[in-house]
Amino acid sequence: MHNAAFAACQLPGAYEARRVTPPDLGAAIAGLRMPGTLGANLTLPHKERVLAHLDTLSPAARAIGAVNTIVHRDGQLHGDNTDAPGLLAALAQAGDGGHRPAAVLGAGGAARAAVWALRSQGREVWVINRTPEKAAALTAELGGAARAREDVPWSEVGLIVNASSAGLANLSQTPLPDFDFTGLPPEALIYDMVYKPAETRLMAEARAQGRRAENGLGMLAHQARLAFVRWTGCEPDIEVFFSALGQGARRA
Ligand SMILES: NC(=O)c1ccc[n+]([C@@H]2O[C@H](COP(=O)([O-])OP(=O)(O)OC[C@H]3O[C@@H](n4cnc5c(N)ncnc54)[C@H](OP(=O)(O)O)[C@@H]3O)[C@@H](O)[C@H]2O)c1
Structure with missing residues (x-):
């Protein structure tokens, strides 16, 4: 989905999957502070444990106690929750x-x-x-x-x-x-x-x-789009995300 969104926004980014075990979480998160890194998504079992590794949290992430999206800005890591x-x-x-x-x-x-x-x-x-x-x-x-x-x-x-x-x-x-x-x-x-x-x-x-x-495909597409907007400021149409999931023309 995110690679299709980069293409739709004509941005030179790339999104890739990394398998991270719990003991390696801190090192993996520290790696996001590198210049040129926009951020990351997280999934089970890291969404709750990651909070301790971040500099700031959105009100949603703080209240829910879980982060699925990390945004990197100038060495600072901000945790957000786009699932909600x-x-x-x-x-x-x-x-x-x-x-x-x-x-x-x-x-x-x-x-x-x-x-x-x-x-x-x-x-x-x-x-x-x-x-x-x-x-x-x-x-x-x-x-x-x-x-x-x-x-x-x-x-x-x-x-x-x-x-x-x-x-x-x-x-x-x-x-x-x-x-x-x-x-x-x-x-x-x-x-x-x-x-x-x-x-x-x-x-x-x-x-x-x-x-x-x-x-849950709709939630998957929408949480991804909201994460992408937070990383890049570009707002691709939701259809870009549904198409990448093989679910084109959902509004038809
Ligand atoms: N569509 C999306 O974008 C999206 C986003 C996030 C999550 N999800 C999906 O949401 C689901 C939950 O994720 P999570 O991160 O909340 O997982 P989680 O923290 O592991 O929680 C799992 C929950 O499911 C319950 N459960 C597990 N097996 C069950 C069964 N056989 N019968 C009844 N209840 C059962 C557990 O009950 P106990 O408390 O009794 O163990 C617990 O409340 C997953 O399927 C995940 O893929 C989808």
Whole structure:
């Protein structure tokens, strides 16, 4: 995606993947202070541990406690979180109304970004997690309320965000087994952050019961675009990112 964006902006940059083990994180981050380096993205398991290696944090990164984007300026490293605004952009594109109560499944780093983002829209958020104590700790910090599945008033829920890794690379897994999607409002959206497979079991079951469902490719594209804008100041069309993902003409 980023190499397509460099080309679209006619900038001479390059983006490459590096595998970094936890003991090597400090050295890898120090390497970003080199002149000519714009920054980096991070993924599991580094998003939270990296905070100690950075000079400044955006309000979102500080509140969420996770960084997915590092911006380098004159030897200083700034940590940001574009997962949260990337999710909101993807939800808006998927037709989420932005006001009904939301249920977030999971309590890891992605769930923290989701809860922070949805709360920033002023929404009621219920968090459901396999390990309930983690949902309680998350909501104590970020707002919303931890709930057991049976205690959620599903008829009020306009959005379910799967921020758990249930279903990731596994078609037989779902974070909501034996769930009655018809108990949700008819216009409810089920947003699965997982994008491999393209249709998860959660999505398939929601669609089979007449509810809209989207995978996490939109969030992936939007968080990438927001990172690119922070690094370069150039604002490529989101279609550049969808095309690079093999998902051209998403707006058509
Ligand atoms: N689309 C995007 O751009 C994007 C961006 C970020 C993340 N993601 C996706 O979001 C997911 C979560 O990422 P993360 O960084 O938050 O991971 P994480 O910190 O490891 O958290 C994983 C969460 O999933 C729960 N979980 C794992 N297996 C489960 C299962 N079989 N049934 C029910 N719950 C299960 C865990 O519950 P416990 O607390 O009980 O262990 C935990 O709450 C991943 O699939 C990741 O690929 C997508």
